[in-house]
Amino acid sequence: MIVTAYDNATLPTADRLEDWRDQMKRSLVPSDVTVPSADGFRASLKSLDMGVAQMNCLSLTPMRFYRGPKQIRDSDAEQLCAGLVVSGGQAVSQYGRDAVPGLFDLVLYDSSHPHHGWVSDSGGVARNLVAQVPRSLLTLPMNQVRDISAVSLTTRSGVAALLAQFMLRLSQDAELYRPSDGPRLGTALLDLLSATLAHELDAERALLPESHRRVLLLRVQAFIQQHLGDPELSPGVIAAAHQISLRHLHRLFDQQDTTVAASIRRLRLERCCRDLADPSLGSRTIHSIAARWGFCRPADFTRSFRAAYGMPPSDYRALSLRPAVRARSAKHWAPTANDPRSSGAQDDRGPGRSAPRDSQEDA
Numbered sequence: 001m002i003v004t005a006y007d008n009a010t011l012p013t014a015d016r017l018e019d020w021r022d023q024m025k026r027s028l029v030p031s032d033v034t035v036p037s038a039d040g041f042r043a044s045l046k047s048l049d050m051g052v053a054q055m056n057c058l059s060l061t062p063m064r065f066y067r068g069p070k071q072i073r074d075s076d077a078e079q080l081c082a083g084l085v086v087s088g089g090q091a092v093s094q095y096g097r098d099a100v101p102g103l104f105d106l107v108l109y110d111s112s113h114p115h116h117g118w119v120s121d122s123g124g125v126a127r128n129l130v131a132q133v134p135r136s137l138l139t140l141p142m143n144q145v146r147d148i149s150a151v152s153l154t155t156r157s158g159v160a161a162l163l164a165q166f167m168l169r170l171s172q173d174a175e176l177y178r179p180s181d182g183p184r185l186g187t188a189l190l191d192l193l194s195a196t197l198a199h200e201l202d203a204e205r206a207l208l209p210e211s212h213r214r215v216l217l218l219r220v221q222a223f224i225q226q227h228l229g230d231p232e233l234s235p236g237v238i239a240a241a242h243q244i245s246l247r248h249l250h251r252l253f254d255q256q257d258t259t260v261a262a263s264i265r266r267l268r269l270e271r272c273c274r275d276l277a278d279p280s281l282g283s284r285t286i287h288s289i290a291a292r293w294g295f296c297r298p299a300d301f302t303r304s305f306r307a308a309y310g311m312p313p314s315d316y317r318a319l320s321l322r323p324a325v326r327a328r329s330a331k332h333w334a335p336t337a338n339d340p341r342s343s344g345a346q347d348d349r350g351p352g353r354s355a356p357r358d359s360q361e362d363a
Helices: 013-027 069-074 142-148 158-176 181-201 209-226 235-241 246-254 260-276 286-292 298-309 313-320 323-330
Strands: 002-007 032-034 043-049 054-060 063-067 079-087 089-094 097-099 106-110 115-120 126-134
Touching: 002 013, 013 032, 013 043, 043 158, 054 158, 079 089, 079 158, 089 106, 089 126, 106 142, 106 158, 115 126, 126 158, 126 181, 142 181, 158 181, 158 209, 181 209, 209 235, 209 246, 209 260, 235 246, 235 260, 246 260, 260 286, 260 298, 260 313, 286 298, 286 313, 298 313
Parallel strands: none
Antiparallel strands: 002 043, 032 063, 043 054, 054 126, 063 115, 079 106, 079 126, 089 097, 089 115
């Protein structure tokens, strides 16, 4: 994924506003910008190019923006924009409607039609995430999407919550993704945005079958993550919660080259590994950590852990908490062929920690 960054803090104060206008023409929707005071104006931007979609992470001091017929004639990529308010305030007016979304609310606007709005900082900088997708790639007709443009959309639950979480995670982990991840992440963003629009318009049947499948899989995976500590979590419980058949659920995971039970077990073991390697949890017993993540029977946990990591959990904990190992991990740790942590990629489990291998037993 291609990530580009911009910050006008390095420029002379007098040049910041005009430079930001030029940056908007290159990276965002070209608009006219006015500010209360050019002396204190600050703007930074991180743009994530994902092929079919783009996401921009913005930090701004107060400003007003206006995009009228002239700007549209001069430059229009025909994009639908979805803004997520992370801090501060924002307002967007379009089609005769005014939206003032709250924190973590979404607001949509169309680059091909006039709109205006403002950004406020509430005593600091305002932070917003803006996803931009070509209107031609949406499966819903724009005359329907227009009905929910410049309207505040809550992200507290449902598909909109998945979209907001996905956008936030993209902004936090942008530098960790490989270039080849970009198109896949862009497709996921497009699917989630399309599903959110369909849900808000009660038009889910307009989604393409493949978009339905990917969005359903994301919902199922989020449900599993939220209920890992429940020992009753099972394929039957997951299928019932999403009103699908067991066969449909298993077919979703077959296309991921894994099984439902193996996915649950892998995620539980990852959480256990994280806790076992956490010095602040050193007083907790191994069995209490296992029980926290849904392993009720110590023998089953030890067997699954050994099958995945090649050692019992007690040895893993001792190795992870060894001061010398922690120091190497924090600075310039070089893996060795015999170190079980040497084959993993850096992710949210920590640098160099290997992901567990799926065992042949069901969770």
